[in-house]
Amino acid sequence: MIKAADIVHIPAPPAPYFLECGHTVYAAGDQHPNRKNLGVFDLLLVEQGTLFIGEEEKRWELGPGETLLLLPDRYHYGFKPCEDRCSFYWLHFQTVCPWQESAAGSLPALYQPEEHIRIYGTAPYSIQLPKHWHLPYPAQTYRLMDKLLAYTTERQSSAYWSGQQTFDELVRMMDLRQLEQYASPVVTVAEQTEAYIKNHYRSEITGETLSEALHFHYNYITRCLKQVYGMTPHEYLLHYRLEQAKLLLLKTEWPVSEIAKYVGFRHAPYFSNRFTIKNGCSPQKFRKQYSQ
Numbered sequence: 457m458i459k460a461a462d463i464v465h466i467p468a469p470p471a472p473y474f475l476e477c478g479h480t481v482y483a484a485g486d487q488h489p490n491r492k493n494l495g496v497f498d499l500l501l502v503e504q505g506t507l508f509i510g511e512e513e514k515r516w517e518l519g520p521g522e523t524l525l526l527l528p529d530r531y532h533y534g535f536k537p538c539e540d541r542c543s544f545y546w547l548h549f550q551t552v553c554p555w556q557e558s559a560a561g562s563l564p565a566l567y568q569p570e571e572h573i574r575i576y577g578t579a580p581y582s583i584q585l586p587k588h589w590h591l592p593y594p595a596q597t598y599r600l601m602d603k604l605l606a607y608t609t610e611r612q613s614s615a616y617w618s619g620q621q622t623f624d625e626l627v628r629m630m631d632l633r634q635l636e637q638y639a640s641p642v643v644t645v646a647e648q649t650e651a652y653i654k655n656h657y658r659s660e661i662t663g664e665t666l667s668e669a670l671h672f673h674y675n676y677i678t679r680c681l682k683q684v685y686g687m688t689p690h691e692y693l694l695h696y697r698l699e700q701a702k703l704l705l706l707k708t709e710w711p712v713s714e715i716a717k718y719v720g721f722r723h724a725p726y727f728s729n730r731f732t733i734k735n736g737c738s739p740q741k742f743r744k745q746y747s748q
Contacts, residue, residue, distance in 0.1 A: 462587035474623035488534030505542030521594035646684035
């Protein structure tokens with residue numbers, strides 16, 4: 457089960473990427489080495505025995521089926537030798553995005569969602585990995601780790617894609633947002649709001665329609681979406697309509713007025729004004745940039 461502390465939030469896209477993995481066996485009396493500022497995430501998964509390991513002031517006694525995610529910028533150490541034979545998997549991965557550790561149930565301010573959207577073109581998704589966890593299905597995780605180990609003997613041209621795909625499967629299995637019992641109510645409401653907007657963006661969406669559809673007060677919906685995505689429902693609706701308009705400008709020859717109407721704007725001049733403010737050029741100039 458998750459303890460009251462510590463979830464590591466990693467925004468995506470871009471997704472974390474796999475680096476390397478291994479399988480280590482300690483005899484009784486062996487001890488995990490001390491390391492500082494390793495520079496990569498180090499995921500430990502105990503298969504047999506007990507591993508005594510600490511990070512800064514915290515210590516864990518990891519038994520079979522337990523995982524611990526050691527952080528790139530912390531001091532890690534073995535605080536006690538193994539009492540019996542201990543075998544465990546380890547996996548190194550990294551991300552180019554800023555990450556943050558927080559207490560369970562809280563949502564850290566990792567980044568500015570508007571900036572993330574500007575760079576990557578999509579709203580951020582925060583992968584939530586438990587710091588310390590007792591896996592619900594350890595055998596399945598062992599199989600994934602064995603697959604990753606097998607890829608290390610293959611040619612890099614094939615092992616790269618196979619390894620990343622298996623690593624993605626492992627991360628998804630550990631992502632708490634995929635497990636209903638650990639889902640944050642704030643995140644759930646924000647995602648429901650986002651999905652509703654994406655499915656109804658061509659229609660008129662008001663506070664009343666959102667409240668009626670989601671069965672929450674509009675102020676609460678706004679607070680949840682703002683906390684997770686950094687936007688109010690109106691701001692997110694405007695953003696999504698303009699993004700859909702960009703796609704139509706690139707993929708069709710429709711007049712700007714027709715595109716404006718299709719994505720939900722009643723007045724073409726207002727659409728052109730908002731498009732110019734967001735993208736730094738008019739719809740016509742945007743289309744011309746990508747035309748011969």
